Amino acid sequence: MTSRKSTGTSATRWLGVVVLLMLTLLALCGLVFSAEDVVQGSTVRLMYIHVPSIWVAYIAFVITALCSATYLSSKSRSLVWDRVAGASGEIGVIFVALSLVTGSLWGRITWGTYWVWDARLTSTAFLFITYIGYLAVRRLGGTHRQRARRSGVLALLAVIEIPLVHFSVKMWRSLHQDASVANTNAKVELDGLMLFSLFLGVVSFTLLYAWLVLHRQRVLFLEDAVADRGLDAAILSRRDEAQV
């Protein structure tokens, strides 16, 4: 990379402008133009952030798994795959957290409680914790390749364990059908502008995810480069010491 002051390129700048415009439009549609729900009132507006957030999180974790698989199976073992996987994982965690928080707020108003132990929420909380573990493993230290291999294997293990946990939790909750206030399977009737806003949210958040990953993986490249240069500099100075 040349001596730029930021990780932006003309591509990401264009993308950034588009994302900003779409998010502004989403905010307008979601907060101003679209109608309130008959039952939920204004709290339905949280959905325009909540649903796109979890959607992006799923995409992010799938990309993490795919990039990890590519890294591990390729002959060249290019670290680009590892950096994209890592960046995607970080952003996925942020968006899961966002969806859990917005969902909690929505639940507090609608159901009167911040949390219920139903299958979907429990699985989502589990997803969150699992990828926090993934991020922790990425920070274990060691060489770039060690990091890439460890977190790559972990990401692939997550692909297996997450459906398994989801299935177990569903099995668990289906046998413990308490009469709960919260009916998380209720389908919300959407039409017209509400449905459009939801789709707009999904698309704009996906583009936002792409913009974030592009920048973040560039920053990760720079971090790795700094670490390498630091190592080279240390080796050179040790050598200089020896020669004097």
Place this chain on the structure above:
Amino acid sequence: MSTNFRLRRQITVAVARKDLLIEWNSRILVNQVAPFAAIVMVMFAFALDNDGILQQVAPGLVWLATLFSMLVVIQRTFAVESADGALDALRVAGVDPGALFVGKALALMVQLFALETLLVATAVVLYGVEMSIAGLGMAFVTVIVATIGLSFVGTLYGGLAAGARGRETLLPLLLLPVVAPVLIGATRATEAAFGSGGASISEGWPWIGLLAVFAVLFGVVGAVAFGPLIDE
């Protein structure tokens, strides 16, 4: 290929035997982990004041105590390897990682089985659980199948979190979410075995099925993934 299999089986048995011998000589499980597990059971009684509640939640408490104790046992089992770089030496010697994995998992299985038997007995004594013969049978099957799954997954993630500074603390964070299906399945099956909350024995079988799926899945995946994970 049959010599290959025989060699792998020899490695597996040798590794398992080594681990169990080390354990037998050091008596860590008997002297430290088992009392820890028993203390945990006692602390649950302090925390959950009422007698009636204890009997109801006894299955869950048994498996919680198992999981917490298991963390200690796994860390021990890999600390033994990382001292003097034994694990690296095994890899450099060309030992098949799959066989190494199964060997360590077998040793862990034996230790965990002993621990869980103790914990179930403690629950019967301390929490006033009453089991029929059929219940005892179901409890036995549950313990076996759950232990196999826990051993496979524990050995796999233990390999990741083994030894080096700053990594042992990672094991609980990584492992506890993964064993959630075992906790769910084993607790529900044990509820059926103990008859807690009026559960009947037959309700336990689907959960044993879940435990079996978990065990098979992580047995296969672990044997494949263990090699790359310990190749540092």
